[in-house]
Amino acid sequence: MAKVLVLDVDGTLVDTNYHHALAWFRAFRSYGVTVPVWRIHRAIGMGGDQLVPEVAGQEVEDSSGDDIRAKWKELADGMLPEVCALGGAHELLRAARDAGYRVVLASSGKPDHVDHYLDLIDGRELAGDWTSSKDVEATKPEPDLLEVALEKVRGEQAVVIGDSVWDCVAAGRIGLPSVGLLTGGFGAAELTDNGANRIFADLHELRSNLDDLPFGGTSAS
Structure with a gap:
């Protein structure tokens, strides 16, 4: 079997979990949203489609979700050599x-x-x-x-x-x-x-x- x-x-x-949490924190901040890193860490393991509304709310998802995800990708790319x-x-x-x-x-x-x-x-x-x-x-x-x-x-x-x-x-x-x-x-x-x-x-x-x-x-x- x-x-x-x-x-x-x-x-x-x-x-990678803490790299991702920091990249998300910085991505949110770049769009004027501050989410505590501990809260972001609790959502690590979700994909970005789930994480943004989970930690920042549906209003942020609707207004800036795709832009925040794009910024996260840019920041996470820069951290790859550290992983x-x-x-x-x-x-x-x-x-x-x-x-x-x-x-x-x-x-x-x-x-x-x-x-x-x-x-x-x-x-x-x-x-x-x-x-x-x-x-x-x-x-x-x-x-x-x-x-x-x-x-x-x-x-x-x-x-x-x-x-x-x-x-x-x-x-x-x-x-x-x-x-x-x-x-x-x-x-x-x-x-x-x-x-x-x-x-x-x-x-x-x-x-x-x-x-x-x-x-x-x-x-x-």
């Missing part, structure tokens, strides 16, 4: 492949960012496929990205692995179990309260427990 690991990327395989892979990212992908799992990366990041991260983790030959924001109209916590990822790498059972509450919420909306990592700055209780079935401190601990992950049935075949 084919099993699929659906892996988030930002904050899960690469250390590092999280410890154990490449080793996890290799171990999952060697164990017979199908691996798909379900990212809501911009396509060029995802390409950069794939190079950082040397993951192109280890992941069966990957997504980006261009693949869907609505990003996490909507489950669309997960559904597209599962279509790309089909299997009878799957588990969603991510660092944010939004990964867990998205997984729950399509009836899949989720595993939470503490690498993105979300607490264990937050992840569990939003549906995570297991919690691991980092990718090394996750790799040591690949044989003990919760899997749920999927309609993909």
Whole structure:
């Protein structure tokens, strides 16, 4: 029975969450909107289509949402050289492949960012496929990205692995179990309260427990 690991990327395989939070803070400020960085961090894991109204309200989304997202992209591009892979990212992908799992990366990041991260983790030959924001109209916590990822790498059972509450919420909306990592700055209780079935401190601990992950049935075949 084919099993699929659906892996988030930002904050899960690469250390980007705080870069993104600061880029969003600066992007909002450039349009006269001040949102506390802590509040932005609580929304990291959402795509930009969801994040702007979540943290700044629908009025800001309606008046400046596209401009703020464009500014965020410009600022985030400038931070890419500072981004590092999280410890154990490449080793996890290799171990999952060697164990017979199908691996798909379900990212809501911009396509060029995802390409950069794939190079950082040397993951192109280890992941069966990957997504980006261009693949869907609505990003996490909507489950669309997960559904597209599962279509790309089909299997009878799957588990969603991510660092944010939004990964867990998205997984729950399509009836899949989720595993939470503490690498993105979300607490264990937050992840569990939003549906995570297991919690691991980092990718090394996750790799040591690949044989003990919760899997749920999927309609993909």
